[in-house]
Amino acid sequence: MKNKLVRITTVPISLEKLLENQLRYMNDFYEVVAISSDEERLNRFGENQGVRTYTVEMTRTISPLKDVFALIKMMKVLKKEKPFIVHTHTPKAGIVGMLAAKIVGIPHRLHTVAGLPLLETNGMKRKVLNFVEKLTYNCATKVYPNSYGLNEIIVREGFCESSKLKVLANGSSNGINTAYFNSNFWSDNDKLVFKESLGVLESDFVFVFVGRLVRDKGINELVHVFDKLSSGIKNIKMLLVGPYESELDPLLPETVGIIKKNKLIIETGFQKDVRPYLDISNVLVFPSYREGFPNVVMQAGAMGLPSIVTNINGCNEIIINDVNGFIISVKNTKQLHDAMFRVYEDTQVYESMRDKSREMIVSRYEQLVVWEAIHEEYKSFENDL
Structure with missing residues (x-):
């Protein structure tokens, strides 16, 4: 029994x-x-x-x-x-x-x-x-x-x-189930079709956030930084994959205004399967104020994405700075801006991080x-x- x-x-x-x-x-x-x-x-x-x-x-x-x-x-x-x-x-x-x-x-x-x-x-x-x-x-x-x-x-x-x-x-x-979170599920043509359905161009460099669109996840800072970056760089996009929680933890009105106005920011709402969105992205940006052990950072890594995360517990255990991503200070918009610009601008750094991302998840968090x-x-x- x-x-x-x-x-x-x-x-x-x-x-x-x-x-x-x-x-x-x-x-x-x-x-x-x-x-x-x-x-x-x-x-x-x-x-x-x-x-x-x-x-x-x-x-x-x-x-x-x-x-x-x-x-x-x-x-x-x-x-x-x-x-x-x-x-x-x-x-x-x-x-x-x-x-x-x-x-x-x-x-x-x-x-x-x-x-x-x-x-x-x-x-x-x-x-x-x-x-x-x-x-x-x-x-x-x-x-x-x-x-x-x-x-x-x-x-x-x-x-x-x-x-x-x-x-x-x-x-x-x-x-994390690394067999499930694996970019090999989709062909290059599948990815291209999915990108087109979202208005993402083949030449775009895509930042992605996955989670609740709330203050505590650093969305106010992320949106303002991306808005500044995108005013000077036109081949970038940002996917916001997740729901608002306006009753529990609302965003600033000006943040919501930027999201609605900036055509390079793409809202998808809640998605039961986030893998296709990670698969067409280049970098996860996760500037949360607090976490336990964030699943999405493991998921992104298993899909081969470097991550930009804040120096908080969980995030700073999954990510090793300058190896499979960047670690920045909480609520520090300058560091966030610099990390996002560097991973976009420095192809060698990006490629090195991407190559290490999956293996570092498989070896530690299967x-x-x-x-x-x-x-x-x-x-x-x-x-x-």
Whole structure:
């Protein structure tokens, strides 16, 4: 009889994207149950992965009354299922899942940290979020930062004693399927046709951003820098691949204005499969303010793209400066401008980085290696039976 494993995220897209196919893999060894919000989407995920699901509505904002209801329902589900392991991801699922698991007496309570949004807040909100973060870690029996830099931040901020922390494999929550993220899927003609459909010329040098179009991802800086660059260079384009989140983290009005006005900026909206967009691009630009371990930087590297990233945890572990990309300071528009211009202007530097990009991802972050490391961690608890 298999031990029962419960995996919890705030919203199903985290199960789909951050943990893509991991639950199906774990289902070979455990009876896996997924818990998240949005019943219809969660049910589709469960059918796709072959796992049972429970819907517990959770919000990504501070909402005490809704959080209490979510906690009560989560306790009922966990009390009914009696899992051997509860493993949570994302902040709200972390506090609701870990607190519920501790109250009902689940023996192994694991929480993965894939970023700390609170680092960009201050005042009373920061104090509240600090308290919630500490409570989450206190309720967990083990905490897994998904990068070494994040591990250091957690210790520095005093959220958790270092003995409870562990980075699995080389970091990342899910690794990357380098067979799937591979530029060999498309012929030169396929790429040409796709470029034409977007209004990208064969001679264009294409910068690409993939992710949410929000302030915290550095989109204000990126758009302003590209607008300045494109005023003097006409054979460049920029793809913005991702959705706006105007309610949670809106862009500056002038940024939105530039995006709409500059014809060299191409918006694609959310895309389920980002590979074709990476495949027709030359460089990923990812000037985020904070991350855990960004999947898109691994994905771009696996597709053979150098990356321009900020000097934050995760990004500065995947990218080695001047080897497979450039590392710049957060919110530094001059450094961003100089890096984008250099990778465009210096063909030798660009070609060298491109040649190294894929091999550096394959050797360090292959998906199966990460899955096996998580499975080995789970197995280590079986001695407690």
